[in-house]
Amino acid sequence: MFRDQGLKITPQRVSVFRVLHDNADHPTAEAVFDQIRDEMPSISLRTVYQTLHDLASMGEIRQLDLGTGSARFDPNVKSHHHLVCDKCGRVTDVHASFDGVRLPRTKLAGYRVSSTEIVFRGECPDCAGSNAVAS
């Protein structure tokens, strides 16, 4: 798969790819870095970023910018949406299609739309729970 794009298959690239697909999570670059470091202490954060970008431009993963402080990377490329916790930044997939969400030409303001993302913001179970305890 790397090879298809004329990219060499290095242990670093393999690790990044594997870590992303193991966690059905949406890890940040730093989280990927930390996980790989357990088995490959020499890997650099720079390489993780690089590889994540490579994978993204290959269309193998998707970069999510959801205002949680840092970018998250999603191995699920199929169209889907997200629940985002305002407290802890957790991101959870929403597998549901909302076909009604399409803009009539009159509202496009001249844009050429290539993707539609729906973000449900609120509190994740953990944060909502700890909230209740605290108050």
Add this chain to the structure above:
Amino acid sequence: MFRDQGLKITPQRVSVFRVLHDNADHPTAEAVFDQIRDEMPSISLRTVYQTLHDLASMGEIRQLDLGTGSARFDPNVKSHHHLVCDKCGRVTDVHASFDGVRLPRTKLAGYRVSSTEIVFRGECPDCAGSNAVAS
């Protein structure tokens, strides 16, 4: 309005508020800063950030994190959505309501959802146009 919250009315605060409401834009903090500097060269970027946060927590404006590199601030607090240009980061309001976009409890994953944002990504008229010329 500042006074309602026990905040003093300073020229800096008034300027930030006015600039935001003049531009129906979604300016970044830096953009607000630059505009105010024309008439008040002594204002500091720190104060702009501070005031934007104050306004946001008063519910007078909304902070948008759309992955365009920096936060944008939206004086329109009523529920609406956005068109975002992947090329230049321009943000345009979409005044349309999508009532169908509501998650059934089975898909909530335990989250308590407080807001739903729809982001239409693509190319704005300017960028789409310059594209055509370039290719």
Add this chain to the structure above:
DNA sequence: TTTCTATCTAACAACAGTTGTAAATTAGGG
């Protein structure tokens, strides 16, 4: 298998956006 080279990685510095801190300034009540 060994050589060779273009690609890749690591180290490090730098950068952008944003926030912390503390001293100097000022709004606005008394």
Add this chain to the structure above:
DNA sequence: CCCTAATTTACAACTGTTGTTAGATAGAAA
């Protein structure tokens, strides 16, 4: 007109991310 708490400024620091370059390495070629 004072006085003081609130505010602003200046500046440093911090986080997430990217640029650069020298050294290391995958993998094609011999």
